[in-house]
Amino acid sequence: xxxxxxxxxxxxxxxxxxxxxxxxxxxxxxxKRLAFAVGxxxxxxxxxxxxxxxxxxxxxxxxxxxxxxxxxxxSVPLREIALRTDGVLxxxxxxxxxxxxxxxxxxxxxLPQLQERLLATGQVQTAVVARKxxxxxxxxxxxxxxxxxxxxxxxxxxxxxxxxxxxxxVYQGVGYDLQLAETLPFLDGVKLVRSGSGFARxxxxxxxxxxxxxxxxxxxxLYRTFRVVSLARYAxxxxxxxxxxxxxxxxxxxxxxxxxxxxARLDYILDETRRQNPSQPLKAVNLAVxxxxxxxxxxxxxxxxDGRVPHAAAKPAAPFGTALFSLPPRNSxxxxxxx
Amino acid sequence: MISRNKFIGAVEIGxxxxxxxxxxxxxxxxxxxxxxxECQSRGVIKGAVADFKAxxxxxxxxxxxxxxxAGTRIDEVYLAQSGGHLEGFYNEAAVNVSSADNMVSAxxxxxxxxxxxxxxxxxxxxxxxxxxxxxxxxxxxxxxPLHLVGQRLEAGYWTVHGPEGKIADNIHVIRGFNxxxxxxxxxxxxxxxxxxxxxxxxxGALVIDIGAGTTDFVLYRDGSxxxxxxxxxxxxxxxxxxxxxxxxxxxxxEKLKLRFGRATVVTKDRAEKxxxxxxxxIGDRQFSRYGIEQVTSARVWExxxxxxxxxxxxxxxxxxxxxxxxxxxxxxxxxxxxxxAKVFGVQARLGEAPGWVAENxxxxxxxxxxxxxxxxxxxxxxxxxxxxxxxxxWIGKLFATA
Numbered sequence: 001x002x003x004x005x006x007x008x009x010x011x012x013x014x015x016x017x018x019x020x021x022x023x024x025x026x027x028x029x030x031x032k033r034l035a036f037a038v039g040x041x042x043x044x045x046x047x048x049x050x051x052x053x054x055x056x057x058x059x060x061x062x063x064x065x066x067x068x069x070x071x072x073x074x075s076v077p078l079r080e081i082a083l084r085t086d087g088v089l090x091x092x093x094x095x096x097x098x099x100x101x102x103x104x105x106x107x108x109x110x111l112p113q114l115q116e117r118l119l120a121t122g123q124v125q126t127a128v129v130a131r132k133x134x135x136x137x138x139x140x141x142x143x144x145x146x147x148x149x150x151x152x153x154x155x156x157x158x159x160x161x162x163x164x165x166x167x168x169x170v171y172q173g174v175g176y177d178l179q180l181a182e183t184l185p186f187l188d189g190v191k192l193v194r195s196g197s198g199f200a201r202x203x204x205x206x207x208x209x210x211x212x213x214x215x216x217x218x219x220x221x222l223y224r225t226f227r228v229v230s231l232a233r234y235a236x237x238x239x240x241x242x243x244x245x246x247x248x249x250x251x252x253x254x255x256x257x258x259x260x261x262x263x264a265r266l267d268y269i270l271d272e273t274r275r276q277n278p279s280q281p282l283k284a285v286n287l288a289v290x291x292x293x294x295x296x297x298x299x300x301x302x303x304x305x306d307g308r309v310p311h312a313a314a315k316p317a318a319p320f321g322t323a324l325f326s327l328p329p330r331n332s333x334x335x336x337x338x339x
Numbered sequence: 340m341i342s343r344n345k346f347i348g349a350v351e352i353g354x355x356x357x358x359x360x361x362x363x364x365x366x367x368x369x370x371x372x373x374x375x376x377e378c379q380s381r382g383v384i385k386g387a388v389a390d391f392k393a394x395x396x397x398x399x400x401x402x403x404x405x406x407x408x409a410g411t412r413i414d415e416v417y418l419a420q421s422g423g424h425l426e427g428f429y430n431e432a433a434v435n436v437s438s439a440d441n442m443v444s445a446x447x448x449x450x451x452x453x454x455x456x457x458x459x460x461x462x463x464x465x466x467x468x469x470x471x472x473x474x475x476x477x478x479x480x481x482x483x484p485l486h487l488v489g490q491r492l493e494a495g496y497w498t499v500h501g502p503e504g505k506i507a508d509n510i511h512v513i514r515g516f517n518x519x520x521x522x523x524x525x526x527x528x529x530x531x532x533x534x535x536x537x538x539x540x541x542x543g544a545l546v547i548d549i550g551a552g553t554t555d556f557v558l559y560r561d562g563s564x565x566x567x568x569x570x571x572x573x574x575x576x577x578x579x580x581x582x583x584x585x586x587x588x589x590x591x592x593e594k595l596k597l598r599f600g601r602a603t604v605v606t607k608d609r610a611e612k613x614x615x616x617x618x619x620x621i622g623d624r625q626f627s628r629y630g631i632e633q634v635t636s637a638r639v640w641e642x643x644x645x646x647x648x649x650x651x652x653x654x655x656x657x658x659x660x661x662x663x664x665x666x667x668x669x670x671x672x673x674x675x676x677x678x679x680a681k682v683f684g685v686q687a688r689l690g691e692a693p694g695w696v697a698e699n700x701x702x703x704x705x706x707x708x709x710x711x712x713x714x715x716x717x718x719x720x721x722x723x724x725x726x727x728x729x730x731x732x733w734i735g736k737l738f739a740t741a
Contacts, residue, residue: 011456014467021515
């Protein structure tokens, strides 16, 4: 049989039966399904239509006035600044620092710039500025805690006290309680370097912070006598020198021993000195040496011919003696200092 | 495009009940049965829809139950088709292999297939299935003659057809649920697919699905379906016979059939009586057990005889080595395998669902719907493969002529 002449009659199959459906032949469930299907189609058509209309609008705006697309959306004027902080700064300070113009609109604010302004003060460690619609600016800040004070002169003005934080940041403290601020010892022996409108960070403040923190927590009486903390020899032999109201120079080592033990020894030495030689105040204590013996220097008063101690004014010129202060053995019960 | 799993409903609108299974077809063509629904059928006589509204309500109730059981909506339906209105005939065609080197081409196969399927049908009738028998190349049976060498290629189709109106009624019942009918599958083919193994089909097997209103059968040989048929007699006729013979209501007769009916007479004592209810209440009566067995077995034997007669010379015991496989609700009648073995002269057994089928679906009444899913998926996969082959041929021709 030739293939070219093959033209067989077509037979109808069940697939030729039209499957279109009328609601007349449907049960209630069928009608419900049909309505659901129609709803789906209508919904899809609406979504496609809306998307198409949106694209058309976008294209027409792009062609006619492209600046409208990049322009910030208009919004209502800023009503309030919501501040969250872990420190002492208040809303008034934030408003002063941000310097927002009156009637500024929320969408017009340059948030990164505002954040920069907050961080530039030094007291603010981190700052998050966010829009809270419709009309609130949310400011969340984390503040630095001061460890010590430092005197510095800015320009031709009189020297003034700045705060130094644990990370070495030097800033003008705002909002601190004056009595609390005055308990902070002064920092000495460091050279402040200008950096922009402020100062560069000071090295070694983490060790100072650890020392003062340990003193404040364990020997608050001693801490209150600390007046000046010097980092003059920190870079040379890793020591921190503290001038207190009782001792001119207490040397702490940052590598030889922990501050806790050094403070315990100092406490013991001061107690023993007061008990044994109340007339011979300590001039210097070197806790950086370590071991069971601590080098100390006494202020030896000059005795006059009549056996009296001269006036205190003569004290700076007075000679002083050095000695090794023996600490009790570690296993002795009396050596155990319990703050 | 978002791809997702497809939920296929296998629906059999039977004379006594409507069964629905929901299969979840995943992207990797794995099928999981996730829902079952059943409902007592109404408006269906001998497999054909007689009352559209009643049939729709029953079918939709079963569909809703299945959807609730699966927790999802059906995307499309594979529908079982049965009924005495279905008929079949065999038609074959042959072509001479066209190429000079006598190698069979895809065009030769396409031509012989189209010729074999191209017999005109009487007015108002339409094709339900074209079941192809194995190709013959120069007289030898070949599963796929492509690229084989020979001179004469033959193909034969068993075509199942039915009246357009009755087929459309079944489809419209499903469309009334606003779901598309994706496949229309003969009940016997569906049952055969799930119960007869490839070895059974190769060796020759006769699968008989005895439902309530119809008995569907399919004869397999050489790995494919040779012949199908529907006898408009089923288990309902056994009930009817008992009802008429013993002057009982349909319900009472059904109860007696389920309790005492048999496909073979085993009771020797003709005086042995059985109670209708056994509760000694007013109206409870005694019946001869021998009589009940005789009535039911006579009808079962008659059904088998009719099937055998319809098969005619196509059936031979020698070429049906795997014997008779029985299924359907009436196949649960005791002794039915024995009766089938005696009538057909071959071994007979009750069909067993494959191991992957869950315990609650292993009842013979579910074999047809299970087979719908299996046959529908395999035939669709085959259609897809043919389409792909045709596409590749077209591309091949394009490059060949360039």
